[in-house]
Amino acid sequence: MMMALETPGLLSLAAGFTDNKTLPVAEVRAAVDALAEQPGEPEYLQYGTNRGRPGLRRLLAERLVAMEPELASETELSAGMMVTNGSQQALYLAMQVLCDLGDIVLVDRPSYFVFLEMLAGLGVQVRSLPLDAAGRIDGAALRRLLIEMEARGETKRLKAVYFVSYFSNPSARSLDEGEKNAVADVLAERGMIIPVLEDAAYRDLYYRQPFPARSVLSLPAWRAFPKFYLATLTKSFATGLKVGYGFCSDRSWLDKMLHVKGHHDFGTTNLNQAVLEQVLSNGGFEAQLARIRPAYEAKMRSLHDTLVAGGLAQLGWRWAEPTGGLYLWLEAPHSLDTTMNSAFCHACVHEGVLYVPGDLCFGDAAPKHFVRLSFGVLGGEELVEAGRRFVAVAKRFG
Amino acid sequence: MMMALETPGLLSLAAGFTDNKTLPVAEVRAAVDALAEQPGEPEYLQYGTNRGRPGLRRLLAERLVAMEPELASETELSAGMMVTNGSQQALYLAMQVLCDLGDIVLVDRPSYFVFLEMLAGLGVQVRSLPLDAAGRIDGAALRRLLIEMEARGETKRLKAVYFVSYFSNPSARSLDEGEKNAVADVLAERGMIIPVLEDAAYRDLYYRQPFPARSVLSLPAWRAFPKFYLATLTKSFATGLKVGYGFCSDRSWLDKMLHVKGHHDFGTTNLNQAVLEQVLSNGGFEAQLARIRPAYEAKMRSLHDTLVAGGLAQLGWRWAEPTGGLYLWLEAPHSLDTTMNSAFCHACVHEGVLYVPGDLCFGDAAPKHFVRLSFGVLGGEELVEAGRRFVAVAKRFG
Numbered sequence: 024m025m026m027a028l029e030t031p032g033l034l035s036l037a038a039g040f041t042d043n044k045t046l047p048v049a050e051v052r053a054a055v056d057a058l059a060e061q062p063g064e065p066e067y068l069q070y071g072t073n074r075g076r077p078g079l080r081r082l083l084a085e086r087l088v089a090m091e092p093e094l095a096s097e098t099e100l101s102a103g104m105m106v107t108n109g110s111q112q113a114l115y116l117a118m119q120v121l122c123d124l125g126d127i128v129l130v131d132r133p134s135y136f137v138f139l140e141m142l143a144g145l146g147v148q149v150r151s152l153p154l155d156a157a158g159r160i161d162g163a164a165l166r167r168l169l170i171e172m173e174a175r176g177e178t179k180r181l182k183a184v185y186f187v188s189y190f191s192n193p194s195a196r197s198l199d200e201g202e203k204n205a206v207a208d209v210l211a212e213r214g215m216i217i218p219v220l221e222d223a224a225y226r227d228l229y230y231r232q233p234f235p236a237r238s239v240l241s242l243p244a245w246r247a248f249p250k251f252y253l254a255t256l257t258k259s260f261a262t263g264l265k266v267g268y269g270f271c272s273d274r275s276w277l278d279k280m281l282h283v284k285g286h287h288d289f290g291t292t293n294l295n296q297a298v299l300e301q302v303l304s305n306g307g308f309e310a311q312l313a314r315i316r317p318a319y320e321a322k323m324r325s326l327h328d329t330l331v332a333g334g335l336a337q338l339g340w341r342w343a344e345p346t347g348g349l350y351l352w353l354e355a356p357h358s359l360d361t362t363m364n365s366a367f368c369h370a371c372v373h374e375g376v377l378y379v380p381g382d383l384c385f386g387d388a389a390p391k392h393f394v395r396l397s398f399g400v401l402g403g404e405e406l407v408e409a410g411r412r413f414v415a416v417a418k419r420f421g
Numbered sequence: 422m423m424m425a426l427e428t429p430g431l432l433s434l435a436a437g438f439t440d441n442k443t444l445p446v447a448e449v450r451a452a453v454d455a456l457a458e459q460p461g462e463p464e465y466l467q468y469g470t471n472r473g474r475p476g477l478r479r480l481l482a483e484r485l486v487a488m489e490p491e492l493a494s495e496t497e498l499s500a501g502m503m504v505t506n507g508s509q510q511a512l513y514l515a516m517q518v519l520c521d522l523g524d525i526v527l528v529d530r531p532s533y534f535v536f537l538e539m540l541a542g543l544g545v546q547v548r549s550l551p552l553d554a555a556g557r558i559d560g561a562a563l564r565r566l567l568i569e570m571e572a573r574g575e576t577k578r579l580k581a582v583y584f585v586s587y588f589s590n591p592s593a594r595s596l597d598e599g600e601k602n603a604v605a606d607v608l609a610e611r612g613m614i615i616p617v618l619e620d621a622a623y624r625d626l627y628y629r630q631p632f633p634a635r636s637v638l639s640l641p642a643w644r645a646f647p648k649f650y651l652a653t654l655t656k657s658f659a660t661g662l663k664v665g666y667g668f669c670s671d672r673s674w675l676d677k678m679l680h681v682k683g684h685h686d687f688g689t690t691n692l693n694q695a696v697l698e699q700v701l702s703n704g705g706f707e708a709q710l711a712r713i714r715p716a717y718e719a720k721m722r723s724l725h726d727t728l729v730a731g732g733l734a735q736l737g738w739r740w741a742e743p744t745g746g747l748y749l750w751l752e753a754p755h756s757l758d759t760t761m762n763s764a765f766c767h768a769c770v771h772e773g774v775l776y777v778p779g780d781l782c783f784g785d786a787a788p789k790h791f792v793r794l795s796f797g798v799l800g801g802e803e804l805v806e807a808g809r810r811f812v813a814v815a816k817r818f819g
Contacts, residue, residue, distance in 0.1 A: 068659035141684040261466035263691035286539040293661035
């Protein structure tokens with residue numbers, strides 16, 4: 024796969040990279056200029072603190088309150104905030120301090136495949152949150168799963184629940200409040216007040232309007248649970264700056280993560296944090312979001328329309344048109360194997376188009392007929408051509 | 422300690438921060454300007470690769486060959502190079518993949534205290550490399566230690582040897598080739614071909630001339646050992662950019678570290694790497710070194726002279742005048758306790774001066790009468806005043 028990715032002429036609908044054309048060159052340059060012209064010592068070029076710049080943490084807290092006004096009463100919001108090397112480090116730290124070898128984490132279905140790989144690396148097992156026929160989280164089925172786990176003596180090893188709740192990677196789907204509440208209610212009913220990780224990495228990447236669900240931080244059903252809400256500033260701004268963050272409601276959990284972060288790197292790069300602090304303060308961050316939202320919507324529509332026009336739906340493929348995020352999540356006909364070593368996957372590479380096999384995104388009982396297509400990187404004619412190549416292969420296998 | 426650090430008026434000879442006055446504001450700004458003006462897509466604002474920018478890794482390999490020409494035959498030098506979030510992450514990854522709970526690492530005496538804390542966090546034990554009366558590594562004593570460890574069945578848990586070999590934190594001492602060779606010879610004699618970590622974080626921070634010892638990468642005595650040579654670009658350039666690196670001679674060890682790095686963050690911030698690539702290419706990096714070397718020498722001498730003029734040596738304190746690095750390493754009279762909760766330490770805080778208690782820098786059998794003073798941050802009158810305060814307390818306890 025890595026070799027294929029470097030072959031010229033290949034078009035990648037696999038890479039989770041973001042759009043190069045809209046990267047905020049001028050904003051980053053202006054932020055560095057402004058920092059250079061500040062009076063006083065250039066502290067942004069010096070070590071920062073392990074937890075992150077106080078000014079940035081305050082801005083992040085304010086931004087969270089703007090999205091969820093109930094949190095205004097949460098006076099400790101910036102005290103519970105930590106800045107990380109991308110949201111990936113936040114995920115790693117959370118799992119490293121919560122889980123030992125053989126422990127179990129509940130995950131959404133499908134889920135973020137880098138998170139699943141990381142859990143595998145830590146020797147942590149996974150159970151998927153069951154879905155109903157409509158594809159929504161099924162509380163009754165979750166109850167049955169937890170009862171089975173109890174019967175097998177597994178629940179003492181159940182250490183956390185994780186979901187990507189806004190325009191998810193890979194499914195582009197968002198969880199509504201009812202789904203999140205169902206998870207909390209069933210866990211509480213079974214006496215399992217375990218830590219919850221809500222991964223909001225794509226929350227800012229809506230096309231027209233924010234998804235209207237509050238996070239677990241505001242939902243009363245989650246009040247008793249230790250909560251870690253994490254996201255990234257740079258997925259939507261510039262991934263080359265890699266600044267993530269998390270708000271943790273539980274002091275002991277947070278302290279353990281900060282302790283390990285002290286050993287990983289004792290603080291996220293200060294320059295990058297200072298640049299983000301600048302653009303959050305001067306409106307550059309929101310301006311960049313305003314620029315990329317229609318750009319991604321246009322790219323989504325371009326790929327979607329290419330698949331439709333090519334007749335993919337008539338071949339039995341199904342997908343929803345997303346309202347945010349960077350992915351189309353395709354369900355192929357059940358009989359079609361789209362996994363990494365399948366004939367279909369090889370045919371796509373041969374045709375010059377790459378995708379992420381969907382089975383990688385399932386924690387357990389992975390179906391073999393899903394596909395993640397990303398329209399993050401490609402644009403214009405290349406994106407259309409990549410879509411055409413994909414449809415051409417699908418037709419051959421249809 | 423953290424509270425004390427935030428009290429106004431306190432002068433810190435404890436913090437391992439670097440000099441604010443000489444930070445390369447213009448160089449960083451110019452590098453970002455140059456990146457912004459490059460034709461083509463602004464890839465430096467996009468995700469990079471897990472292993473680090475190819476151009477930067479090539480420059481790092483060239484720089485290493487310039488220091489150790491024997492390595493020119495090492496064609497795989499840039500292939501064995503990985504870029505990390507500061508050298509701290511390189512240390513963490515190396516230990517995470519080599520050691521399990523209860524394993525043992527040999528360390529220099531004294532050693533880098535953040536590394537020792539990290540090992541404690543990972544549940545890894547430590548044995549110090551024994552020193553002779555002159556303070557040099559003692560091969561015969563190391564042989565006796567290894568034989569004792571064999572007798573206790575401990576050597577199967579011995580997983581690595583670590584040392585800070587140039588202008589060390591905390592001792593400012595460098596290891597000569599004879600000392601490094603003695604370690605390799607005794608380990609080889611006992612049949613213990615274990616991984617070696619050479620931490621060269623301060624190698625560039627000499628005042629007048631480089632310390633003339635080659636690294637383990639070039640020394641024939643270490644040829645059979647898996648080697649990880651690690652350092653940082655930003656300790657000497659700008660710590661706020663946090664770009665470290667390591668060259669690993671062992672493909673399997675390197676691959677394991679890269680695998681875990683993929684889970685930590687899947688790549689060090691690309692912008693920061695691109696800035697370093699710029700300043701390494703255009704001479705800005707070496708110019709900055711040329712600026713700070715005499716600046717740190719002058720600060721070292723200012724603090725050293727203040728201690729001498731105050732009469733600290735007459736009170737029985739001993740220290741060497743360093744030829745590089747950021748620290749004075751003081752041995753107090755044996756009867757004086759300088760640990761964190763000692764009367765001496767409290768008196769220093771009360772007098773308004775902070776230091777790092779030396780016992781924190783020993784992996785085992787820590788003596789209580791050492792002190793690390795850093796002249797990294799303070800300068801001018803503040804540095805002199807901090808030195809005077811320290812001597813005033815020493816006199817009271819003398």
